[in-house]
Amino acid sequence: MTLLSVGRPSLTAATPSRALRALPVTALTMDLVVILAVGTFAAMGRERFDVFDKSADVVGSLGMAGPFILLAWLLAIAVFGGYRRNVFGVGTDEYKRVMNASLVTASLVGVGCYLARFSLSRGFFFLAFVIGIPALLIGRLVLRRALHSARRHGALQQRVLIAGSQAHVDEIAVVLRREPWLGYNVIGALTPTVDLSEETSTGIPVLGNTDEATSIARHAGADVIFFASGALGSGNQMRKAIWDLEHQEVQVVVAPSVTDISSDRIRVRPVGGLPLMHIDPPTGIDASRWGKRLFDVLGSALLLLVFAPLMLVISLQVKRHDGGPILFKQTRIGKDGREFPCFKFRTMVTDAEALLARLHAEHGYEVGLFKMKDDPRITGPGKWLRRFSLDELPQLFNVFLGDMSLVGPRPPLPREVATYDVEAHRRLRVRPGMTGLWQVSGRSDLSWSEAIRLDLYYVDNWSMLQDVSILAKTFSAVVGSRGAY
Known part of the structure; x- marks a missing residue:
């Protein structure tokens, strides 16, 4: 063809x-x-x-x-x-x-x-x-x-062709579209000769077959070709494709069927001219060791001292608004499925839990985290407390006591955990955190599946450097009030 x-x-x-x-x-x-x-x-x-x-x-x-x-x-x-x-x-x-x-x-x-x-x-x-x-x-x-x-904003994009089976083409395209800052603009797909489809299941136009990569790259003005699984039948075909493309200033990228694994866990070691990819085991178990725990204890103690005056002012505001309790204590699920009382400044009316069932029915809630903009249960002080995430400051006590960590997956409710599949249960292998990848990546603007994906990435690829980076990014996310409601 x-x-x-x-x-x-x-x-x-x-x-x-x-x-x-x-x-x-x-x-x-x-x-x-x-x-x-x-x-x-x-x-x-x-x-x-x-x-x-x-x-x-x-x-x-x-x-x-x-x-x-x-x-x-x-x-x-x-x-x-x-x-x-x-x-x-x-x-x-x-x-x-x-x-x-x-x-x-x-x-x-x-x-x-x-x-x-x-x-x-x-x-x-x-x-x-x-x-x-x-x-x-x-x-x-x-x-x-x-x-x-x-x-x-759509500038300085690299025109990308993805070669491989439809499933692998779509898998890579989803990742590239999810991260627009990478600048990869997918202009088409190349599929094996047995595939006669005009486009993939996600709507990427099929421009030709994988054995026509050189001519298609030239006509399409491609900057990069991703070779995914199913693109070529042998290493000799890959070598010939690279030879054909070397004079066209087209970058060749081999994309194995490996996603959501950090570069720290990947080692490429050539053996007899064959580059072998070695993947280290997930690092979630390291997130439970004494180094991270010491960081949490010292960090939470310092932050409690720094925010003590602010927490006192917030307590007075919450109490003066309606005379109700200052703190809201809710059962959450921690590491290894253990329950613990999670502390927050109260931001909702005192009968908020009684109103929850009605809101679930009105908005068709079935599974995952329930969040809504303009929630009628939120009090006046609660609106600005939630806007800047100040309602979560009492969770520093949870961190100090060992129920939570400064950085980790969001602490889920028991009813959410009851709906988890085997994959989602992996997020319970580490202590939940006050902040995490979900917080610096959009907070409530994220879909349930995307929030789970970020949590699993954190669990499998934990590092202390990543924790420090997340804490630094949390400040800008909170100040910008992105995704907070």
Whole structure:
């Protein structure tokens, strides 16, 4: 079957995304500006703050060494791959390359000046690299944020073809569409010759067969081809496909049937020319060990001290509103299915539980977490407490007592757990948290299935670094009131 076969969409030649080629130039320009600014500041700081001593002629030495340091720094970043198009947008590889290149530059400049007996100001050298390295990394972070924002608005997209069986094509497409900041625009699918469908079950047009990847990529103007399971019959076919695509500036990505596994658990080890993917066991059991527990105890104790005045003010407001109880205690399910009383500031009327059944019937609730905007049970103080998640501050006592953690899956209700399938029960392998991936990813705006997916990802891929990152992101999510009601 060919590209113009009956039932398949016809294609005219398209041009690959050109704006993406500007990314390396943009990064180079930004690095140049940062290094020049840092160099100017370092020279002025050396003179003004009298760093070390005044034996070196700063102006004179920089006239000769300055251009060399600038060019050497940029060249080192380029040699380490800091301007390759595939490092932008995702992962830590970009930052590692810039960091390593900067450290090598500092080493070469220092050793070179020593061997050449060149009198470079030590104060300038110190300020330039101590300030310059963080400044370059911050610049790359700003560039990445701008890139993500542009991609969410439909700019700087990479045109993607996905080759494989329909099921695997749809599986990958769902992930790419779920993360728009990656900038992957799926323009079509390539399926095996036995598949005569015009589109996949999720509506992706089938542009041809997998053995026509080279010609279709050229006509469709693709930037990337994802080869999923079922795309090619052997390793020799994959090698030939890569050879055919090497002169078309099309990036080849092999997408195995592995999803929701962090990069920390994946090791690729070539054996006899065959790259084998080793996947480490889930790390959820590590989330129950003493390191995380010590972090929770110290963190909750500190936060209780910091928020004590605010909690006192909230208590007075809740009590003064209707004279009801200050705290709302509700039974939740914790680690390994154990029940515990979860504390919150009361944000609803005193007969809220009695009204719940009627609201369930009115809104057709069947399973999962029940949330609704403009809930008539919420009190006046409760609205702003929920908006900024201040009603959850008493859960710090739950964390201190060991019922909860600062970071983890949302603590479920017993009736929710009663509806869990085997997959959802995995989220009970760790302590529930005050915040988690569900909180920084949309909170109540998430669907039930998406919330479960995020919780399972956390359980299977736990790390202390991820906990710290989630805590940092929680602040912006709460301040922005995203998904809170």
